[in-house]
Amino acid sequence: MSKASGFLDDHPLEWPCPECGRTVKTTVGDGRRNRSIRCPGGHFIEVEGSSLDKATREAEQALDKIMRRFN
Secondary structure, three states: OOOOOOOOOOOEEEEEOOOOOOEEEEEHHHHHHOOEEEOOOOOEEEOOHHHHHHHHHHHHHHHHHHHHHOO
């Protein structure tokens, strides 16, 4: 398992709701696990969790490589 695994899960994510434009706030970890997120206006936004999970794992692997240089 990667040392950086889960490192980015608490990082906040924000984007405008495509329906009403209100700011949707969540975390990387929630985005990785959920298929939909509810905006403050009540709209459900489908999240491509598998794509976010893959990109996050790649970033964590890159962080591992950097961290190994300092060990």
